[in-house]
Amino acid sequence: xxxxxxxxxxxxxxxxxxxxxxxxxxxxxxxxxxxxxxxxxxxxxxxxxxxxxxxxxxxxxxxxxxxxxxxxxxxxxxxxxxxxxxxxxxxxxxxxxxxxxxxxxxxxxxxxxxxxxxxxxxxxxxxxxxxxxxxxxxxxxxxxxxxxxxxxxxxxxxxxxxxxxxxxxxxxxxxxxxxxxxxxxxxxxxxxxxxxxxxxxxxxxxxxxxxxxxxxxxxxxxxxxxxxxxxxxxxxxxxxxxxxxxxxxxxxxxxxxxxxxxxxxxxxxxxxxxxxxxxxxxxxxxxxxxxxxxxxxxxxxxxxxxxxxxxxxxxxxxxxxxxxxxxxxxxxxxxxxxxxxxxxxxxxxxxxxxxxxxxxxxxxxxxxxxxxxxxxxxxxxxxxxxxxxxxxxxxxxxxxxxxxxxxxxxxxxxxxxxxxxxxxxxxxxxxxxxxxxxxxxxxxxxxxxxxxxxxxxxxxxxxxxxxxxxxxxxxxxxxxxxxxxxxx
Amino acid sequence: xxxxxxxxxxxxxxxxxxxxxxxxxxxxxxxxxxxxxxxxxxxxxxxxxxxxxxxxxxxxxxxxxxxxxxxxxxxxxxxxxxxxxxxxxxxxxxxxxxxxxxxxxxxxxxxxxxxxxxxxxxxxxxxxxxxxxxxxxxxxxxxxxxxxxxxxxxxxxxxxxxxxxxxxxxxxxxxxxxxxxxxxxxxxxxxxxxxxxxxxxxxxxxxxxxxxxxxxxxxxxxxxxxxxxxxxxxxxxxxxxxxxxxxxxxxxxxxxxxxxxxxxxxxxxxxxxxxxxxxxxxxxxxxxxxxxxxxxxxxxxxxxxxxxxxxxxxxxxxxxxxxxxxxxxxxxxxxxxxxxxxxxxxxxxxxxxxxxxxxxxxxxxxxxxxxxxxxxxxxxxxxxxxxxxxxxxxxxxxxxxxxxxxxxxxxxxxxxxxxxxxxxxxxxxxxxxxxxxxxxxxxxxxxxxxxxxxxxxxxxxxxxxxxxxxxxxxxxxxxxxxxxxxxx
Numbered sequence: 001x002x003x004x005x006x007x008x009x010x011x012x013x014x015x016x017x018x019x020x021x022x023x024x025x026x027x028x029x030x031x032x033x034x035x036x037x038x039x040x041x042x043x044x045x046x047x048x049x050x051x052x053x054x055x056x057x058x059x060x061x062x063x064x065x066x067x068x069x070x071x072x073x074x075x076x077x078x079x080x081x082x083x084x085x086x087x088x089x090x091x092x093x094x095x096x097x098x099x100x101x102x103x104x105x106x107x108x109x110x111x112x113x114x115x116x117x118x119x120x121x122x123x124x125x126x127x128x129x130x131x132x133x134x135x136x137x138x139x140x141x142x143x144x145x146x147x148x149x150x151x152x153x154x155x156x157x158x159x160x161x162x163x164x165x166x167x168x169x170x171x172x173x174x175x176x177x178x179x180x181x182x183x184x185x186x187x188x189x190x191x192x193x194x195x196x197x198x199x200x201x202x203x204x205x206x207x208x209x210x211x212x213x214x215x216x217x218x219x220x221x222x223x224x225x226x227x228x229x230x231x232x233x234x235x236x237x238x239x240x241x242x243x244x245x246x247x248x249x250x251x252x253x254x255x256x257x258x259x260x261x262x263x264x265x266x267x268x269x270x271x272x273x274x275x276x277x278x279x280x281x282x283x284x285x286x287x288x289x290x291x292x293x294x295x296x297x298x299x300x301x302x303x304x305x306x307x308x309x310x311x312x313x314x315x316x317x318x319x320x321x322x323x324x325x326x327x328x329x330x331x332x333x334x335x336x337x338x339x340x341x342x343x344x345x346x347x348x349x350x351x352x353x354x355x356x357x358x359x360x361x362x363x364x365x366x367x368x369x370x371x372x373x374x375x376x377x378x379x380x381x382x383x384x385x386x387x388x389x390x391x392x393x394x395x396x397x398x399x400x401x402x403x404x405x406x407x408x409x410x411x412x413x414x415x416x417x418x419x420x421x422x423x424x425x426x427x428x429x430x431x432x433x434x435x436x437x438x439x440x441x442x443x444x445x446x447x448x449x450x451x452x453x454x455x456x457x458x459x460x461x462x463x464x465x466x467x468x469x470x471x472x473x474x475x476x477x478x479x480x481x482x483x484x485x486x487x488x
Numbered sequence: 489x490x491x492x493x494x495x496x497x498x499x500x501x502x503x504x505x506x507x508x509x510x511x512x513x514x515x516x517x518x519x520x521x522x523x524x525x526x527x528x529x530x531x532x533x534x535x536x537x538x539x540x541x542x543x544x545x546x547x548x549x550x551x552x553x554x555x556x557x558x559x560x561x562x563x564x565x566x567x568x569x570x571x572x573x574x575x576x577x578x579x580x581x582x583x584x585x586x587x588x589x590x591x592x593x594x595x596x597x598x599x600x601x602x603x604x605x606x607x608x609x610x611x612x613x614x615x616x617x618x619x620x621x622x623x624x625x626x627x628x629x630x631x632x633x634x635x636x637x638x639x640x641x642x643x644x645x646x647x648x649x650x651x652x653x654x655x656x657x658x659x660x661x662x663x664x665x666x667x668x669x670x671x672x673x674x675x676x677x678x679x680x681x682x683x684x685x686x687x688x689x690x691x692x693x694x695x696x697x698x699x700x701x702x703x704x705x706x707x708x709x710x711x712x713x714x715x716x717x718x719x720x721x722x723x724x725x726x727x728x729x730x731x732x733x734x735x736x737x738x739x740x741x742x743x744x745x746x747x748x749x750x751x752x753x754x755x756x757x758x759x760x761x762x763x764x765x766x767x768x769x770x771x772x773x774x775x776x777x778x779x780x781x782x783x784x785x786x787x788x789x790x791x792x793x794x795x796x797x798x799x800x801x802x803x804x805x806x807x808x809x810x811x812x813x814x815x816x817x818x819x820x821x822x823x824x825x826x827x828x829x830x831x832x833x834x835x836x837x838x839x840x841x842x843x844x845x846x847x848x849x850x851x852x853x854x855x856x857x858x859x860x861x862x863x864x865x866x867x868x869x870x871x872x873x874x875x876x877x878x879x880x881x882x883x884x885x886x887x888x889x890x891x892x893x894x895x896x897x898x899x900x901x902x903x904x905x906x907x908x909x910x911x912x913x914x915x916x917x918x919x920x921x922x923x924x925x926x927x928x929x930x931x932x933x934x935x936x937x938x939x940x941x942x943x944x945x946x947x948x949x950x951x952x953x954x955x956x957x958x959x960x961x962x963x964x965x966x967x968x969x970x971x972x973x974x975x976x
Contacts, residue, residue, distance in 0.1 A: 002905040026884040026940040028889050032772040054771070054938060056739070062559060070812055075739055105937045140909060140937040167648040174933045186740065190695040197682070198766060209762045209948070212748045213713075225701075227717045227724065231752065234974050236715065236724075245966060251544070251563055252674065260700045261746060266718065274697045283542070284520040290654065305785050366957035394515040401516050420626060421513055441976035445662040449593045449628040452514040461698070479699050479731060480519035484704040486722050488734060488929035 018265050019133040021153040023107070026137065030248045036107070042124050046112040053079070053129065054137065056178075058148070062260050062328040069132070072108060073124060076124040077313060080115070081108055088132055090464040093470065097131065103140035103148065103175070107134035146172040152179040154318050166472060175478060175487050181318040184311035186478060189309050189464050192453070193258055195300045195460075196276050201206040203292065205254040205278065210243035212236055212260065216438035225264050236262035239457055241389070242442045245418055249450040252323070252427040253282045258460075261485035269473045270461060272481040278453030279418070286391070286401050287419035289454035290377065293415065294330035297375060297405065301326050305466065312468070321469025331367065331376040335399070338378050340415035341366045352382040352398040357410075364409025374466075388432040391417035391454075401454070415456025422446040507621040508585065511595070514625065516712070524595070526859040528565035530612050534600040541567070541596050541617065542625065543667075546636070550586040551653055559586070559610060560596060564668040564802060566610040568603070569617040576620055585619065591628035591636065591663070597621035610870055634660040640667040642806050654960060661967060661976050669806040673801035674966060677952050679796050681746055683788045684764050684946075691780065693742040693766065698731035700724055700748065701845050704926035711742040724750035728875070730768035731932045733906055737938040742768045746948075755959045760950060760969040767906075767943030774879070774889050774905035778865065779904065779943035780949070782818035785863060785893065789814050792955065798957070809957025813864050819864040821857065823887070826866050829854050840886040842871040845898075854895025862954075867891045876920040877913065879905035879942075889942070893956040903944025 015436040019280040032336055056206050058073035085094045100106060110129030118125040150310035151164050169176040176182060198205065213227060215239045237243075240257050246257045256278040264270055278296075282288040301324060305312070333341075339349055342363055349359060355378075367376050383392050383400040393399035402416030419425045429436055436443065464476040474480040479488060515804075525539040546561035554573040559566050573582045598617030606613040612690040639652050657664040663669060683693065701715060702725045712723035725731075728745050735743045744766040751759055755879045766784075770776040770953060789812060793800070821829075827837055830851055837847060855864050871880050871888040881887035890904030913931055916922055924931065952964040969974060 025912065026772065027582065027879065028773040028905055029882040031775070034772075054939070075741065099555070102502070103937045104539065107937055138939060141935050144936060174734050174737045175936055176741070177735070184737065186696060189697075193695055194685070194689070197685075201682065206675055207681055208966055209677075210675060211760055211969050213760050213969055213974060222521055228714045229974065230752065230971050247966070248663050252665070253563065262695070262701070264718065272699055272701050283524055284514065284522075284889075285516040285518070287519070288515070315799070355772075374711055374773045375934070391515065394517040396597045408630070417516055424513065445976070447629050447631060448663055449591045449626045451542070451593050451626060465498055468823075478735070481699050481701055483718050486699075486701060487935070 009134055014090050014092050016090040017267070019109075020093045020096050020135060022136040022139060030071045038077070039072060039074035039079050039124065040130075040443070042079055042112060042127055043124055044114065045427070047127065048111065049115055050109060050111050050132065051129075052408065054105065055108075057100050057102055057104050057140075061101065064434065065090075066088070067200050068094065068098045070100075070108075072106070072177075076183050077124065079124040079127070079129060080119050080122050081110055081131050082266065083131040083134070091240075097134045097208070099182060100134075100136055101140045101142040102177075103144060103391040104136050104280060105138040107133075107137055115166050115472065136256075143177065147149065147467045148175060148178055152318060153175050155320065157321060166474060169486075170474065172483065177478065179318070180314045184308075184314040185464070185468070185470075185476060188311050188315070188468070189303065189460065191304060192421075192460060195303050196258070196296070197256070199299050200256050200278060200372075203254065205256050205280070206247075206252050208244065208247050208252065208255045208257050209443065210240035210257055210259065212262070212372070214242075215260070215441075216435075218327070222366050223264050224244075225262050238263055239275060240386075241418075241457070242279050242439070244277055244455060245389070245444045245453065247454045248279050248447075249420075249445040253451075254278075261457075264485050269482060270477055270480055271483060273473075273477065274460040275456065276458040276460055276463075279453055281451045281453045282417075283452075285474065286452075286454040288311050289415075289417075289456075290332065290379065290403055291329075293405070293413065293456055294332070294377060297413075298326060298328055298330055298461075301467070302381060309339070315468055319468065319470055324467050324469075325368070325372060326375045327371065327373045331371050331373050332379050333376060334380045335378055336380070338363050352384060354382050354385040360411060361409045364406055366410070367406075374408045375406065377405050379404055388428040389416075389418050390428075390436060391419050391439065403456075404457070407463065410462065410465060410466055412462050413456045413458045415454065416474070417452065417454040420446055462471060496971045500577050502580050504576065507576075507597075508623060508700060510627060526565070527560060527562035527567050527612065530567055530600060530617075532614055533604065535602055535615065536599065538597060538599050538619075538620065541569075541598070541924040542593065543567075543590050543596075545588050545594050546592055546594075547590065547626075548586060548588065548887050549851075550899050554579075554582055556582065556586045558588075558596075559665075560617075562971075564671050567612040567615070568607050568610050568618060569598055569619050573621070582621070585622045588622075588624055589628045589630040589632075591629075591666075592624050592630060593626040595623045595625055597750060600728070609833050609947075615841040630929040632663065634663045636663060636666055639664050640669065640806060643808065650834050652958045654671070654962060658962065658968060658973065659976075665966065672796075672802040673952070673956070673964060675974040676799050676803070676956070676965060677752050678793065678950065679766070679799075680788060680948060680952060680955075683791050684746070684784070685744070687743050687784050687787050688742070688766060691742065693744050693768070694735075694740050696732065696740065696743045698725070698728035698745050698747065700729075700750070703929075706924075711752050713750050715779075726751055727763060728765050729875075729906075730927070730933075731943070732765055732943060733941065734930070734933045735769065736767050736769060737908075737933040737936075737939045741939075747944075754971050757970060758965055758968055759971060761965065762948040764946040764948055765943065766949075767941055769939045769941045770905075771940075774942040777903075777905075778820065778867065778891055779817075780903065781893070781944055782820070782865060784817055784920075786814060786818055789863070789952075789955070803956055807956065807958055812955050812957075813856070814861065814863045814923060815861045819861050820867050820909055821855070821864060823866055823870065826851050827856070840872060842870050848894065848898045848899060851892055854899075855894075863894065865891055865893050868914045875908050876916040877904075878916075885893045890913070891944075893944070895951065896957065898950065898954055900950050900954060901946045903942065905940065905942040908934055908938040908940050922951045923940070947964065 055072040055074035058071040062068040070081045110131045261275040391401040405413035462475040542561035543560040546559040550556040558569045598619045749763040879889040893901035949964040
């Protein structure tokens with residue numbers, strides 16, 4: 001491996017000249033068959049073997065006796081490496097190694113040795129590397145705008161020690177995302193999507209893709225982002241609602257879609273987020289769909305705990321929280337029963353008013369105390385406050401065949417039986433004083449036969465935040481967007 | 489099952505009064521335990537059994553002798569049902585059944601009987617249903633804007649018989665999507681996404697989600713859709729390029745994302761489409777990534793043919809095409825070798841000019857004839873015409889470490905080694921005269937150490953169109969967008 005001569009700090013004869021330095025840019029000039037050993041796999045079985053490792057220089061501590069301890073980090077795994085001036089390491093090489101800026105990507109050749117005492121600060125506790133060669137693959141600038149040690153400090157220590165504000169983290173997201181907790185959070189997030197799809201695929205759902213650019217409001221009078229579309233104006237969809245229902249009218253029967261939705265409300269924590277949407281035909285009663293969705297959630301909770309135990313433990317180390325509790329089958333309360341529970345606790349709400357966030361929180365706590373579950377379904381919600389396409393309750397015109405689902409006292413899903421009859425849909429459109437012309441294509445979809453159907457929309461970032469007990473939904477959006485943030 | 493009295497066409501005493509009619513709207517008023525039998529599962533083993541079936545009235549042919557043949561369609565499956573005036577069927581009931589508009593959703597109770605001769609026009613050829621009850625669940629309006637029989641007619645008959653233009657199909661997409669070919673196309677499309685994810689998951693990739701709203705150009709001087717973002721202007725991302733690279737700089741190492749991308753070019757067939765994007769760290773040479781992507785394609789081709797044989801056969805029935813041919817390992821040609829093949833065929837192109845579409849077509853045909861493959865890779869493309877973040881070829885500054893991949897002579901993937909060094913990136917930004925300030929957040933991502941990496945973007949609709957040999961990419965977008973179309 002050739003190193004760049006110009007980077008050497010000394011011009012005197014250096015017997016380790018070829019064993020260290022800043023590598024030329026990896027430009028795919030030649031192929032190379034050095035195997036790079038993953039840090040997480042280095043253990044006692046490799047003792048006395050010489051291996052190559054690539055990772056970030058996580059920390060570096062030199063002392064006067066010409067010894068230096070380096071911690072190499074690769075994703076969430078860390079290992080200690082030791083370098084000192086000896087028959088293989090010149091003073092110049094030592095000086096080079098000790099001066100590499102943190103977060104630089106380095107290649108180390110070293111012999112694996114047993115650690116004299118377990119190294120508590122590393123994930124690989126029983127072994128360390130005796131450095132024989134050290135090269136910089138990609139240098140970091142010496143001053144980091146965010147210290148990774150600070151970024152990964154457990155919440156509980158933040159009161160005593162310097163900590164990074166969320167704004168600083170998000171401004172320097174590329175560094176912030178390198179923490180073990182963030183490495184784990186986005187793996188669990190990928191897991192939620194995978195489980196959502198796998199569970200629904202097994203039930204015969206078809207994944208679809210819906211356009212984000214639409215001609216007019218998807219929910220009636222809702223606020224939309226205008227887009228300059230060639231010589232006219234179009235809008236960004238707040239939800240795939242119309243399109244998943246059109247897929248139902250087009251006989252796909254059970255569909256889901258995962259994609260970005262856009263909500264330009266000023267106070268929103270996320271003005272763009274990922275929605276897990278599903279829509280499904282039922283035969284006689286929308287509870288067929290509610291049961292499917294409830295099973296979906298239960299299965300996701302179960303599989304997350306099983307498949308992502310390591311990641312969840314890493315996250316809890318930085319952000320401690322109570323394990324997520326749920327019951328099987330999921331608890332389904334009618335809205336009016338929810339009101340009764342609130343009334344018992346002294347909170348009075350009109351029978352057809354909808355719950356505000358603070359009352360949802362109170363109800364969630366009552367439910368948790370009484371039923372021992374962080375997940376429940378509130379069914380038969382008031383018709384007022386629901387979109388025009390919501391099926392009214394056949395038994396009480398003030399209610400509707402709609403439902404919300406909650407995790408740790410906060411809403412994560414909103415859904416309903418959706419009107420499949422163009423006449424009734426028109427009545428509801430008129431009742432809401434919505435301009436029929438703007439959504440003609442949607443209403444027309446129900447003029448040529450459509451089976452009864454219901455569905456729901458799940459906020460991915462919220463599910464993850466609440467499952468993990470995090471305090472801000474921006475912590476579960478890799479590159480969050482709000483009124484004041486469109487970068488990075 | 490109660491039917492709505494007002495819909496009866498006769499007030500005289502009708503002994504079959506309760507056995508037919510238009511059902512009241514399915515309003516989830518009561519639960520019901522009628523089992524509905526899927527049409528695709530009805531076969532000889534059910535002979536003499538009475539079952540309930542829900543489906544669309546596909547066709548209906550009555551004759552003077554008071555006999556009527558109805559075809560019921562459920563997704564791609566069809567079965568014949570027979571109704572005639574007899575001791576169970578009154579004249580009024582017969583008249584009602586014979587007058588149900590096509591595409592209405594109906595429930596039929598009937599006895600399964602063996603068909604006297606195989607029914608060639610149905611998928612269930614050996615059995616038919618003797619109707620005992622018939623109800624309309626959701627009526628279609630009598631005049632359909634698009635006939636499903638016309639919409640599903642094989643391409644080869646379109647020259648002789650009336651056929652539906654693409655514009656008419658797309659205007660009435662909800663009906664058009666009900667054809668067996670379209671039912672199959674979108675199942676294969678879901679299959680492509682599933683295979684893409686499953687294959688990459690198995691290789692340790694992490695799925696990520698990237699923002700669609702961005703502050704400035706993702707590719708330098710490219711055209712973007714402006715979005716009114718609160719009191720300022722933002723843009724829609726042409727690609728997740730910057731974000732997947734930032735995920736690499738953030739140590740995720742192997743990432744993919746599936747999502748909408750937005751291209752406001754007037755002549756584009758799809759101004760919004762679905763991109764399958766991946767980005768991956770490599771150790772020494774970007775061919776490590778090229779090999780991963782080539783394997784991904786080969787595996788997708790192999791699994792599509794295996795898992796979707798039924799769907800592909802249905803699609804080919806309407807849109808015949810040659811089976812897709814590929815070789816293993818995939819053919820990789822250098823750009824200059826491609827030019828040599830073209831030169832042999834009399835097509836002269838400057839060594840560092842990039843190929844225009846017509847020449848890509850010619851080259852694809854030469855490659856097919858010579859190497860018997862519909863899929864190949866063109867490597868080491870000219871640097872000119874590539875985005876600023878493309879790594880130049882270390883051996884020849886006019887070329888680059890970039891590649892395109894082709895299916896049936898058309899490009900489906902564009903990719904490259906992407907610059908991981910902020911200094912070189914700045915040089916290239918300046919060379920392209922791009923405003924550094926607008927993309928500072930992106931360049932900054934490479935200032936704190938970044939491993940070498942490469943990736944690519946795959947157009948989902950194009951892959952599907954070319955794999956299936958379809959002639960228009962709008963046929964593989966469920967609700968396509970172009971300059972003149974933002975509905976449905």
